[in-house]
Amino acid sequence: MSQEQAWEVVIGLEVHCQLLTKTKIFSGASTTYGAEPNTQADAVTLGLPGVLPVLNGEALRMAVKFGLSVDAKIAERCVFARKHYFYPDLPKGYQISQYELPIVEHGHLDIELDGGVTKRIGITRAHLEEDAGKSLHEAFHGQTGIDLNRAGTPLIEIVSEPDIRSAAEAVAYLKKLHQLVVYLDVCDGNMQEGSFRCDANVSVRRGPNAPFGTRTETKNINSFRYVEKAIEYEIERQIDVIESGGKIVQETRLFNPDTGETRSMRSKENANDYRYFPDPDLLPVVVTKEDIEAIRKTMPELPEAMRDRFIVQYGLSKYDADVLTAERALADYYETVVKSSGADGKTCANWITTDLLGALNKIGKDISTSPISTDMLSGMLKRIVDKTISGKIAKEVFEAMLAGEGDADTIIKAKGLVQITDESAIIKAIEDVMAKNPAQLADYRSGKDKLFGFFVGQAMKATQGKANPDTLNRLLKEKLAG
Amino acid sequence: MHHLSIRELSDGLRSKKFSSKELTQHFLKRIDRLDPQLNSLVTVTAARALRQADAADARLAKGEAGALLGIPVIQKDIFCTLGVRTSCASQMLDRFIAPYDATIVQKLDAAGMVMLGKANMDEFAMGSSNETSWYGPVKNPWDVTRVPGGSSGGSVAAVAAALAPVATATDTGGSIRQPASLTNLTGIKPTYGRVSRFGMIAFASSLDQAGVVARSAEDAAVVLREMSGFDPRDSTSVEKPVDDYVAGLSQSIKGLKIGVPKEYFAEGLAPGARALVEAAIQKFKDLGAVIKEISLPNSPLSVPTYYVVAPAEASSNLARLDGVRYGHRAEGVKSLEDLYKKSRGEGFGAEVQRRIMVGTYVLSHGYYDAYYLKAQKVRRLICDDFKAAFKDVDVILGPTATDVAFKLGTNADDPVAMYLNDIYTIAANLAGIPAMSLPCGFVDGLPVGLQLMGNYFEEGRLLNVAHQYQLATDFHKQSPKEFA
Numbered sequence: 024m025s026q027e028q029a030w031e032v033v034i035g036l037e038v039h040c041q042l043l044t045k046t047k048i049f050s051g052a053s054t055t056y057g058a059e060p061n062t063q064a065d066a067v068t069l070g071l072p073g074v075l076p077v078l079n080g081e082a083l084r085m086a087v088k089f090g091l092s093v094d095a096k097i098a099e100r101c102v103f104a105r106k107h108y109f110y111p112d113l114p115k116g117y118q119i120s121q122y123e124l125p126i127v128e129h130g131h132l133d134i135e136l137d138g139g140v141t142k143r144i145g146i147t148r149a150h151l152e153e154d155a156g157k158s159l160h161e162a163f164h165g166q167t168g169i170d171l172n173r174a175g176t177p178l179i180e181i182v183s184e185p186d187i188r189s190a191a192e193a194v195a196y197l198k199k200l201h202q203l204v205v206y207l208d209v210c211d212g213n214m215q216e217g218s219f220r221c222d223a224n225v226s227v228r229r230g231p232n233a234p235f236g237t238r239t240e241t242k243n244i245n246s247f248r249y250v251e252k253a254i255e256y257e258i259e260r261q262i263d264v265i266e267s268g269g270k271i272v273q274e275t276r277l278f279n280p281d282t283g284e285t286r287s288m289r290s291k292e293n294a295n296d297y298r299y300f301p302d303p304d305l306l307p308v309v310v311t312k313e314d315i316e317a318i319r320k321t322m323p324e325l326p327e328a329m330r331d332r333f334i335v336q337y338g339l340s341k342y343d344a345d346v347l348t349a350e351r352a353l354a355d356y357y358e359t360v361v362k363s364s365g366a367d368g369k370t371c372a373n374w375i376t377t378d379l380l381g382a383l384n385k386i387g388k389d390i391s392t393s394p395i396s397t398d399m400l401s402g403m404l405k406r407i408v409d410k411t412i413s414g415k416i417a418k419e420v421f422e423a424m425l426a427g428e429g430d431a432d433t434i435i436k437a438k439g440l441v442q443i444t445d446e447s448a449i450i451k452a453i454e455d456v457m458a459k460n461p462a463q464l465a466d467y468r469s470g471k472d473k474l475f476g477f478f479v480g481q482a483m484k485a486t487q488g489k490a491n492p493d494t495l496n497r498l499l500k501e502k503l504a505g
Numbered sequence: 506m507h508h509l510s511i512r513e514l515s516d517g518l519r520s521k522k523f524s525s526k527e528l529t530q531h532f533l534k535r536i537d538r539l540d541p542q543l544n545s546l547v548t549v550t551a552a553r554a555l556r557q558a559d560a561a562d563a564r565l566a567k568g569e570a571g572a573l574l575g576i577p578v579i580q581k582d583i584f585c586t587l588g589v590r591t592s593c594a595s596q597m598l599d600r601f602i603a604p605y606d607a608t609i610v611q612k613l614d615a616a617g618m619v620m621l622g623k624a625n626m627d628e629f630a631m632g633s634s635n636e637t638s639w640y641g642p643v644k645n646p647w648d649v650t651r652v653p654g655g656s657s658g659g660s661v662a663a664v665a666a667a668l669a670p671v672a673t674a675t676d677t678g679g680s681i682r683q684p685a686s687l688t689n690l691t692g693i694k695p696t697y698g699r700v701s702r703f704g705m706i707a708f709a710s711s712l713d714q715a716g717v718v719a720r721s722a723e724d725a726a727v728v729l730r731e732m733s734g735f736d737p738r739d740s741t742s743v744e745k746p747v748d749d750y751v752a753g754l755s756q757s758i759k760g761l762k763i764g765v766p767k768e769y770f771a772e773g774l775a776p777g778a779r780a781l782v783e784a785a786i787q788k789f790k791d792l793g794a795v796i797k798e799i800s801l802p803n804s805p806l807s808v809p810t811y812y813v814v815a816p817a818e819a820s821s822n823l824a825r826l827d828g829v830r831y832g833h834r835a836e837g838v839k840s841l842e843d844l845y846k847k848s849r850g851e852g853f854g855a856e857v858q859r860r861i862m863v864g865t866y867v868l869s870h871g872y873y874d875a876y877y878l879k880a881q882k883v884r885r886l887i888c889d890d891f892k893a894a895f896k897d898v899d900v901i902l903g904p905t906a907t908d909v910a911f912k913l914g915t916n917a918d919d920p921v922a923m924y925l926n927d928i929y930t931i932a933a934n935l936a937g938i939p940a941m942s943l944p945c946g947f948v949d950g951l952p953v954g955l956q957l958m959g960n961y962f963e964e965g966r967l968l969n970v971a972h973q974y975q976l977a978t979d980f981h982k983q984s985p986k987e988f989a
Contacts, residue, residue: 075702
């Protein structure tokens with residue numbers, strides 16, 4: 024036993040990613056989430072006799088876009104295949120998918136691990152397919168309700184190589200992939216609504232040179248935290264089984280978020296024979312080099328490129344740039360504010376990463392639902408730049424904007440927060456303070472420099488904090504010097 | 506009135522000799538009186554027909570002059586018709602009211618045709634005798650103890666008995682041509698992709714093609730011209746302008762090179778039929794055509810190839826008929842699996858079940874390569890045979906069926922013997938080329954057809970060749986005496 028090597032975990036992930044097309048992959052029915060059941064099921068979605076699928080070109084373009092973003096090979100010719108199984112939420116008795124010739128093959132994604140180490144995860148393939156409908160088991164006593172609104176929604180299934188070695192790596196990969204598809208604007212990334220969901224293939228083996236162990240597939244995990252928990256549970260379970268003399272059975276398992284456990288759904292013996300064959304209703308799809316180049320021109324800037332640019336262009340630290348580019352919406356927010364406010368990049372970054380994200384976190388909102396719009400924030404920053412308000416007063420303005428009291432100018436006016444730059448007014452305040460505090464003045468003049476701060480505070484107080492700090496400092500120094 | 510050609514009917518309508526309503530009533534009466542002997546229709550849509558006839562008369566009164574305006578037609582019950590039962594002659598869809606129109610139904614409706622009803626057929630178009638219909642067999646008007654052929658048996662029986670001037674049909678392995686041959690009609694299956702398949706209930710998607718059965722090449726040409734054309738709702742339909750098949754009919758066929766494949770005259774062809782096809786070849790020589798013997802070496806492989814590809818696709822296409830959303834749903838089921846098994850077990854007839862099982866088998870893990878993939882390779886060889894042949898000849902001529910119509914029940918216990926009915930017709934489906942059957946004589950009072958096959962999108966040429974033959978012969982003008 025002592026000779027035995029430590030366990031190595033081998034993980035491969037399959038991610039189903041709903042594409043952001045307006046209509047379904049093979050019909051004109053809408054894909055909007057949350058409609059009344061079966062109101063978005065047209066004749067094609069219902070699989071009525073005689074209907075035929077017609078490929079949505081936008082879905083194809085989105086798949087190509089994804090392929091280009093992971094440096095993959097885009098198939099010149101890809102083929103749709105029928106995958107057969109019977110289930111009430113699968114109207115045709117088969118799912119139109121891709122089997123032997125997928126649109127995307129041989130890509131990769133680099134993930135960052137703790138300590139700044141980069142690891143490359145291979146992407147075996149990504150293929151286009153249609154989503155199934157939903158079976159609703161609750162709300163129907165002893166019956167199952169079928170909602171076919173989701174049926175026919177375009178998906179890309181992104182299959183990784185078994186390159187992942189821990190639950191943490193799996194989460195890092197998923198987050199990176201999630202960030203990427205949202206940046207590409209091919210997926211809304213909403214995991215709660217099932218727009219981005221993951222199946223995890225997990226096995227364990229004795230060290231990196233041993234053959235792969237038998238794997239299990241845990242289906243439909245819909246949050247990063249659950250992925251981590253499901254994988255960790257599965258690793259522990261498999262090691263336990265093997266160490267107590269058992270064998271891992273190749274099977275499909277389901278994760279129960281309430282218990283944090285996985286349980287067997289069906290074994291390999293009961294697996295469906297999907298009887299794949301090329302769909303005769305759809306011709307092979309030919310993607311020319313020109314098509315690919317045209318799509319390449321529509322590619323947005325990707326997260327890493329954007330981060331590097333932010334560092335150079337706006338003088339940000341890598342940390343700030345990472346935070347700001349974590350989400351496409353946040354990066355766009357930042358860049359809009361920098362450009363429209365005229366404030367320097369670092370100042371804008373501080374306001375957004377510290378004040379805004381902190382506040383949003385507190386009120387449970389995200390950047391896309393922020394009560395402070397880019398216009399509002401840059402309106403406030405402009406007033407700092409033109410010295411109407413000080414940075415300190417700006418905090419008050421920011422709080423007021425957050426509380427819904429209007430934009431910066433309205434608040435500044437309503438609260439009388441305009442900064443005092445009139446030197447005579449500031450001098451008057453300084454003279455008052457000096458007159459009221461003769462002892463401190465004497466101490467200062469006898470060498471207690473530290474009391475300078477005391478006078479700044481008092482003078483600020485006397486101007487209700489509205490004195491321009493630079494002017495105040497300069498004038499105070501002159502006056503105190505006597 | 507019921508023996509007039511479409512052109513004559515159209516002339517009569519425009520010159521007000523009769524109205525579309527009178528014409529429609531005339532055919533409806535014939536259906537009422539004669540169809541009980543034939544069982545060619547599963548649904549008669551009299552009220553809908555009279556509404557369409559009134560609308561056509563209104564358009565005629567305004568001076569509209571479409572070639573099909575006001576002309577009655579029968580639709581094979583494989584085409585979805587909005588608000589009308591579309592059964593595919595299966596218990597599975599016995600109560601299925603289609604909520605939309607097939608593209609060809611829309612097109613013929615828009616042209617002003619009047620749909621009299623929906624034609625009986627083999628269940629899901631699987632059969633060569635029209636004996637697999639849930640609604641019972643169709644009888645051949647030339648001899649009601651015999652089959653009309655299949656699967657478009659209802660379409661041909663109705664037109665042969667002059668219950669309608671023309672009918673739509675579909676052809677997956679010969680389902681237009683073989684029945685046309687057995688009932689003395691002219692039937693054409695165009696190039697795969699020429700006519701939209703949208704709304705046509707799929708049997709074998711890569712082989713299915715809609716067409717028409719009529720009493721002459723001219724009638725077929727005028728209807729096919731209207732049915733054809735690209736349909737954005739069918740990815741396999743071809744974006745290519747439609748030739749004016751009617752305008753092309755009058756071209757001379759002097760110097761036309763006709764290929765006669767030796768494989769089509771081997772063992773299995775009845776002597777009477779062979780003699781008539783050979784006489785037709787002589788007739789074409791007389792008309793100035795050049796006859797050339799050719800070889801289609803892979804044609805003996807077409808039946809086995811077809812009986813892998815077609816059931817494979819059928820098993821998949823019919824998977825949607827699961828009793829969940831529409832169609833037959835079994836009573837008293839205990840589980841989901843039970844629901845599927847019972848609904849499908851009850852809803853499908855024996856031949857359909859046989860083909861679903863064969864198709865499921867050939868697509869199964871471990872058998873796919875040996876059957877389906879192999880069949881697709883042979884299919885390519887069969888295509889290549891035709892491509893090579895059409896380098897040397899303009900059209901290919903041979904028999905359509907091995908013999909005249911057989912007696913009802915003949916092949917009831919022998920599916921393979923039944924499958925061999927399609928031996929001459931299947932290759933055109935596998936290759937996707939246009940092909941047609943036209944009358945070339947009688948053996949003991951029973952009709953025999955000859956088959957013409959053309960290169961891709963040359964249905965116009967086929968119709969032209971057939972029309973020239975029909976100008977010189979009168980076989981197609983004969984009609985069954987009992988249904989005069």
